[in-house]
Amino acid sequence: MSVPYLGFGMGLRTCYFEQILTEQPAVDWFEIISENYFVSGGKPWHYLSQIKEQYPIVMHGVSMSIGSTDALNFDYLKQLKNTIERVNPMWVSDHICFSALGEFNSHDLLPMPYTEEALNHLTQRISQVQDYLERPMIFENVSSYLTYKQSHMTEWEFLAQLHKQTGCQFLLDINNVYVSARNHGFSAMEYLNALPKQSIAQIHLAGHQDCESHIIDTHDQPVCDAVWSLFSQFSKQLPAISTMIERDDNFPPLSALLSELEQAKALTKAHWG
Template sequence: MNASPPYLGFGLGLRTCYFEDIIQTQPDIDWLEIISENYFVDGGKPWHYLDQIKERYPIAMHGVSMSIGSTGEINFDYLSKLKRTIHRVDPKWISDHLCFSSLGDFNSHDLLPLPYTEEALAHLCERLRIVQDFLERPVILENVSSYLTYHQSQMTEWDFLCALHRQSGCQFLLDINNVYVSARNHGFDAMDYLNAIPKQAVAQVHLAGHSDFGSHIVDTHDQPVCDAVWQLFQCYAQSMPPVNTMIERDDNFPPFETLMAELNQARTLAPRSWRSNG
């Protein structure tokens, strides 16, 4: 299950505060990404608006609770809810995070990185196979920002992703901001990471903001995309075929026009070939 999603262009994360703006103004957005778990309910405000919005815009689904790297039992109750939502939304693709967040009854409510070992790689490949077989859809995995490393790790994060792609066919949602955050926190070169990932393994790109505390930075997704991340995206994009790219904002929401300005900046910085989705 490694079929690439279609190239749609430039999108935004769909958040409740922007429902009316999108319906009323029908802005120049190529696609929208929803948080999967927000639509596990049968009705209510989210579905009221999404049913209208998805008539005009293609939708992608992005989950935050799969915890695919956990060593606990796979949560088939969660997967059943996700599968029902997939059938109702009919998204262009689905994604979640390459991490673990829960173990048994414990939920950290955070996206925790895995140790980059051969054992973790085999474990992740097997769980990904089971999840994809159940959903009957490929799952794209996003790199998370990190603030710690494991003594047990046998390879770099990017080597781990490359090995996962080779062994499973898994494609990735590359969050450029998360790469930058981890590079700053751990002292590696962000371009070394990005250039190591096979081009055919990249299905989507996220651009977002963070909070800089000097000695470390935290992936908060509540700030504008900073100049350093824009520069990283522009440099990376020059060597890439067109990749679905979106602005992600999860808190401290600006006026919709401000978010659209960021989206248009992404369009401007990307190669010309990216700006045609036809």
């Protein structure tokens, strides 16, 4: 799978709909949350139908729970497929995680155990989902707050093997790498350096809450200096990758996100052009 380079984008959120339409900010593309558009009409579709005429759109899901041992939810996949057909996105992504198991739904993105069994399980599930959707998927690394005694490989080794076995590419969230590295005491750069460079299709930059003893991936703060530094260092190893600012709460004026977007451009100008 190969995805086009779109430049620098941001998450499309309802509080910015009107301003985007009236001001047409210098954003190369927008990412939508897939599940917000499972309805047939309403405000999200009213604005998206206009915005997608002016900007490329990608879709990002949060509910696939690809790593669950439950049977695949084909009701969900049908809604996703119908939405893909309406949006006609440049690509579609979700997360390497599970969030539901039987009657339990965590409403959070829980990490996988890094085992051969989990790797084989994911390989089969990704193949099933892609066959049903009739298109390839991109999968994002999640932030984590726990590890499993059963894991016998690192997260980055697991991702490298997943790419080798499936050919799937990743939405690399550099903030999530930083959060997990701080919480578990590993090197964020070791993680990044170990990923197959050809496996990275998109990059997320976001903020978090620093509680000193641990940090929580909240996406409600500006990108911190440490994450900017990781992005700056790692981007020098990469070809130009579509990169975006992700903000999900505590929304600032749009100008603040545009400033972060300009910072991402400035950090990569010398090697991405």
